[in-house]
Amino acid sequence: MRKRLTLLLALCLSLPAFAQVNINLVSRDDSNAKHAIAALELALGKAGLDYQLNISPGTLTAARQFQDALDGTIDIIWTAATKRTEQHLIPIRVPLYKGLLGYRVFIIHKDNRDLFADVNDYSQLKNYVFGQGRGWPDTDIMRHNGLTVETGTYEGLFLMADGKRFDAFPRGIHEPWSEVETRPELELTVDNNLMFVYRMPFYLFVSPHHPELAEALKEGFNLALKDGSFDALVMSDPTVQTVVKYGNIANRRAFELKNPNLPEATPLDDPTLWFDPATLTELDSTTTSLPPQSKDDSTTANNAP
Numbered sequence: 001m002r003k004r005l006t007l008l009l010a011l012c013l014s015l016p017a018f019a020q021v022n023i024n025l026v027s028r029d030d031s032n033a034k035h036a037i038a039a040l041e042l043a044l045g046k047a048g049l050d051y052q053l054n055i056s057p058g059t060l061t062a063a064r065q066f067q068d069a070l071d072g073t074i075d076i077i078w079t080a081a082t083k084r085t086e087q088h089l090i091p092i093r094v095p096l097y098k099g100l101l102g103y104r105v106f107i108i109h110k111d112n113r114d115l116f117a118d119v120n121d122y123s124q125l126k127n128y129v130f131g132q133g134r135g136w137p138d139t140d141i142m143r144h145n146g147l148t149v150e151t152g153t154y155e156g157l158f159l160m161a162d163g164k165r166f167d168a169f170p171r172g173i174h175e176p177w178s179e180v181e182t183r184p185e186l187e188l189t190v191d192n193n194l195m196f197v198y199r200m201p202f203y204l205f206v207s208p209h210h211p212e213l214a215e216a217l218k219e220g221f222n223l224a225l226k227d228g229s230f231d232a233l234v235m236s237d238p239t240v241q242t243v244v245k246y247g248n249i250a251n252r253r254a255f256e257l258k259n260p261n262l263p264e265a266t267p268l269d270d271p272t273l274w275f276d277p278a279t280l281t282e283l284d285s286t287t288t289s290l291p292p293q294s295k296d297d298s299t300t301a302n303n304a305p
Contacts, residue, residue, distance in 0.1 A: 021051040021213065024075045026058040026065070028154070031178055031239045032202075036078035039096050040204060042233055043220030059154060062135035072209035080137040081201045082261040089205040090214040093267050094221045096202050097174060098234055099274040100243065104138070104196035105252070106130075106168035107161055107176045107188055115167060116193040122255050129166040131157045137261055138170065141198055145257040162186040170196055173247050174239035195252040198259045201266055225272055 023040075027033040037053070044051050060068065068074040069089055080101065081091060095101075108115060119125065126146060132139040134151045142149050150166045158179070161169045168191060171179065176190045206214040224230035234240055243249075267273055 019050070021049050023051055023053050023213070024073070025053060025055045026060055026068070026074055026077075027055050028059045029057065031175060031237075032078065032172075035237050035239070036096055036204060038233060038237075039094075039221075039230070040076065040217070042224050042229060043092075043217045045220070046223040046229070047216040047220035049216055049220075061153070062133065069205060069207045072207050075207050075210055075213065077205050078202065079205060081203050081263055081266065082137050083263050084261070085205060086263045086265065088208065090208060090211060091263075091265075092204040092206065092214065092217050092221060093201070093265065093273075094203065094225070094230070095273055096204070096234075097172070097237075097240070098231075099199070099201065100174050100240065101172040101202040102198045102200040103173035103247075103249065104170040104198075105173050105176060105247075106170050106191040106194065107158070107180060108168050108191045109161060109164050110187045110189045111164075112167065113189065113191070116191055119194060120253065125255065128168065131160055131166040131169040133157065137200060137259075140261060141200070141257055141259050142170070142196075144260045158183055158186055158188065161188055172202075173249070174237075174243050177242050177246055178239060190246075192248065193253060195249065195254045196257050197254050198257040199262055199266065199268070200259055 025037070027037065037055070041053070062079065065074070065077050065079065066085060066089070069077045077089070078096065079085065081093075085091070106116070115128075126148070129148045129150055130142055131150050131152060132142060133154055139149050139151060150160070152160050157169055160166060173195070180186075180188045180190060204217065206217065221230065224233075
């Protein structure tokens with residue numbers, strides 16, 4: 001704590017009086033971006049910084065986003081944590097959705113509503129093809145677990161699902177309903193049968209050119225966690241409310257996948273950062289949440305090899 005306060009003081013002393021901190025971002029203005037920016041603003045406010053967010057619209061690939069942050073063209077990005085990303089950028093180790101991104105349910109073509117109805121064993125999943133983004137951590141996770149994956153761009157994946165280029169497009173459980181709703185011209189829906197589960201924290205990452213900004217954000221998030229405002233932000237997010245309404249987690253057959261790129265420093269032992277198993281069930285008796293687990297151990301009934 002003393003080290004962080006010292007770094008925050010150094011940040012303040014390094015800037016002229018009343019100087020504003022300019023923060024450059026690129027956003028595709030989807031639900032993840034809106035939530036990440038809201039969390040960013042919460043932490044900046046708690047840290048007491050005077051700031052200006054310069055948000056440019058864009059749909060960068062994961063690789064381009066990473067490189068721009070590494071070069072300092074972008075100051076902050078939001079993405080799933082991997083060993084490589086944590087090695088080169090500065091992670092703010094507060095999972096922005098408290099672990100919900102690791103629950104993956106499937107966007108499917110409407111003709112395939114019953115495609116997974118009889119899948120009860122993990123080996124059966126090897127008969128299907130899944131769509132994921134180029135450079136996404138999920139792509140590596142699914143391939144590592146023996147699944148066949150077809151890749152594409154974010155927007156292209158919805159068109160590929162509509163064209164039946166693959167069988168399912170796994171999405172974070174807070175994502176698919178709004179994504180399907182905003183694309184009414186496509187014949188897409190959300191599967192009600194299955195779910196993948198894996199640990200994949202979704203963080204803010206700061207460019208290595210701005211370590212003082214990273215320290216301010218860490219302090220701001222610590223304060224937001226202590227006073228409950230971060231939890232309130234997460235639970236008020238419309239996509240999290242959608243999980244409560246439609247997720248039906250307890251009634252899905254869950255298959256746990258191992259994440260080979262989960263960083264060693266992931267704060268799995270801090271219960272304040274992850275959804276407690278009782279959290280969602282208190283809101284809706286049909287839902288539950290991912291229980292604590294180690295990086296290597298499996299806890300769900302159906303496990304990947």
